[in-house]
Amino acid sequence: MEKTVIELFAGVGGFRVGLNNISAFDPNSGLALENGDWNFVWANQWEPSTKIQHAYECYTTRFGTDSVSNLDINSENKSSIPDHTLLVGGFPCQDYSVARTKSNEKGIEGKKGVLFWDIAKTLEEKTTPFFLLENVDRLLKSPASQRGRDFGIMLRTLTDLGYDVEWRVVNASDYGRGQRRRRVFIFGWKNNSKYASEYKDVLSVDFLQTDSLFARSLPIQIEQNIQFSSIDLNVYDDTVEMTKGFKFNFENTGTVRSGFVTTFKSSPVRENPITMEEIIETVTDKTAYFLTLDQEKKFEYLKGSKKIPRTKPNGEVYFYSEGAMSQTDDLNLPGRTMLTSEGTVNRSSHLIIDPNTNKKRFITPIEAERLQDFPDDWTNTGMPLRRRYFMMGNALVTGIIKRIEPRLSDIIENE
Ligand SMILES: C[S@@+](CC[C@H](N)C(=O)[O-])C[C@H]1O[C@@H](n2cnc3c(N)ncnc32)[C@H](O)[C@@H]1O
Structure with missing residues (x-):
């Protein structure tokens, strides 16, 4: 056929x-x-x-x-x-x-x-x-x-x-x-x-x-x-x-x-998997991907352990709890599952310690593309930065x- x-x-x-x-x-x-x-x-x-x-x-x-x-x-x-x-x-x-x-x-x-x-x-x-x-x-x-x-x-x-x-x-x-x-x-x-x-x-x-x-x-x-x-x-x-x-x-x-x-x-x-270390690129743009102090604080909370009171539709109060996860991703491992919220201040976003600056940063859209085995800049077709991560979160x-x-x-x- x-x-x-x-x-x-x-x-x-x-x-x-x-x-x-x-x-x-x-x-x-x-x-x-x-x-x-x-x-x-x-x-x-x-x-x-x-x-x-x-x-x-x-x-x-x-x-x-x-x-x-x-x-x-x-x-x-x-x-x-x-x-x-x-x-x-x-x-x-x-x-x-x-x-x-x-x-x-x-x-x-x-x-x-x-x-x-x-x-x-x-x-x-x-x-x-x-x-x-x-x-x-x-x-x-x-x-x-x-x-x-x-x-x-x-x-x-x-x-x-x-x-x-x-x-x-x-x-x-x-x-x-x-x-x-x-x-x-x-x-x-x-x-x-x-x-x-x-x-x-x-x-x-x-x-x-x-x-x-x-x-x-x-x-x-x-x-x-x-x-x-x-x-x-x-x-x-x-x-x-x-x-x-x-x-x-x-x-x-x-x-x-x-x-x-x-x-x-x-x-x-x-x-043997590809590791994050093999995927990351050298980032020269210091503003777009590196965390502000405020973002760092938010991530400490989001990725930390917590117990939050919530109310059921029937009015009953219960505690939603989640354990701590590592603040930054281990570069010796493959990436975690990418979601459509990647690149935003969200518990599931990847955070890495940039090897050149030793500072915490988001992954770049190109790194997101590499995690999904797409060519570099595949989604660089005029859409906003957030949407590029979104596309990769949806892809395979x-x-x-x-x-x-x-x-x-x-x-x-x-x-
Ligand atoms: C899980 S994603 C698949 C992504 C794709 N495999 C890729 O490599 O990018 C599902 C896709 O279905 C599209 N979609 C959702 N509802 C749809 C509809 N009613 N008709 C056509 N496409 C739809 C979404 O916009 C999304 O791009």
């Missing part, structure tokens, strides 16, 4: 950077220098919370405006999306519960604005052969009150659309990257594909340890006395029934075929996609 791709929730193009092995852009035109042969036939990016569309502007600066849509994905006519063999996207973890529609007793619908339903609709309309998705690892456990319900509903929906699915939770620093960022990657293929017929036993340990896409790209070891769990999603009539009663403990590794799930806990075959470690790419390419070329 041709390697044609659509990128949903495209942000600043992390999947494309990874798949097409991009490490630079042309400084004159601003266009990315694509080294791979994945043909991106369509992308969609729309940020609901801001008028100015910084992510879309960055994406189109780097990749041109052809076939890049800036509409709410919900309003896209899915049947007009170009044909493709691979759908990719990083989407938010939301509430996947479904209910019967009032107008039609057989009809079922999920909550409005839940972006997974747009993915499912696209897969259905376009009979997409393969997909690769990324999400926070919390997706496997959500919601807290009904552990595993949302992921179960998602897997059942994909099963009903004719897909087999493999998932794996990956911490990027375990595979040599510079950030401790744990995300779940979800790979799906049509159950009538050549790939599906080549692997008869996708529910076996053997497949998940040696042959699967993630096993070949990101090797794992299996502990002795490994504990498997399995479940048959077909025992529920539909996702409405699952919404009412489904609970399951999805582990960090697993597959689904025809609604049968196998899952177990695996460990990575660890590689493209080095992980680069690792998955060769085997994914073989699978699709062989199809």
Whole structure:
């Protein structure tokens, strides 16, 4: 099959950077220098919370405006999306519960604005052969009150659309990257594909340890006395029934075929990570990144231990407490997980002791880009400084996609 791709929730193009092995852009035109042969036939990016569309502007600066849509994905006519063999996207973890529609007793619908339903609709309309998705690892456990319900509903929906699915939770620093960022990657293929017929036993340990896409790209070891769990999603009539009663403990590794799930806990075959020391640049701008005295005081409080009285909606007072964390990040370690608030006075922001001045400072936008394996200045497309950090907090470690790419390419070329 041709390697044609659509990128949903495209942000600043992390999947494309990874798949097409991009490490630079042309400084004159601003266009990315694509080294791979994945043909991106369509992308969609729309940020609901801001008028100015910084992510879309960055994406189109780097990749041109052809076939890049800036509409709410919900309003896209899915049947007009170009044909493709691979759908990719990083989407938010939301509430996947479904209910019967009032107008039609057989009809079922999920909550409005839940972006997974747009993915499912696209897969259905376009009979997409393969997909690769990324999400926070919390997706496997959500919601807290009904552990595993949302992921179960998602897997059942994909099963009903004719897909087999493999998932794996990956911490990027375990595979040599510079950030401790744990995300779940979800790979799906049509159950009538050549790939599906080549692997008869996708529910076996053997497949998940040696042959699967993630096993070949990101090797794992299996502990002795490994504990498997399995479940048959077909025992529920539909996702409405699952919404009412489904609970399951999805582990960090697993597959689904025809609604049968196998899952177990695996460990990575660890590689040495990139450290913060290898990522940091020499900072000459003394004002933008170094902390003021006031900011230093705020950080001492924010990163320190505390007990704060709070009031519940029913008026009851309780104490919210959190322990102390290190004031500055150890340069001998990979970075922590970057959030969209990176670079602001926030407990989770990285703070480093600048090796040249011995003073505390924020990380720079270029350092944030390096933590996600983007080319330097990728987001330097005219957006404010804060937004550059925000874009990186939303993005993914493209080095992980680069690792998955060769085997994914073989699978699709062989199809
Ligand atoms: C987790 S981020 C994905 C980032 C991307 N993987 C990257 O490398 O930059 C999710 C993206 O979905 C976009 N988004 C949120 N709601 C959307 C909607 N209704 N339609 C289209 N895009 C949406 C956000 O603006 C954000 O860029």
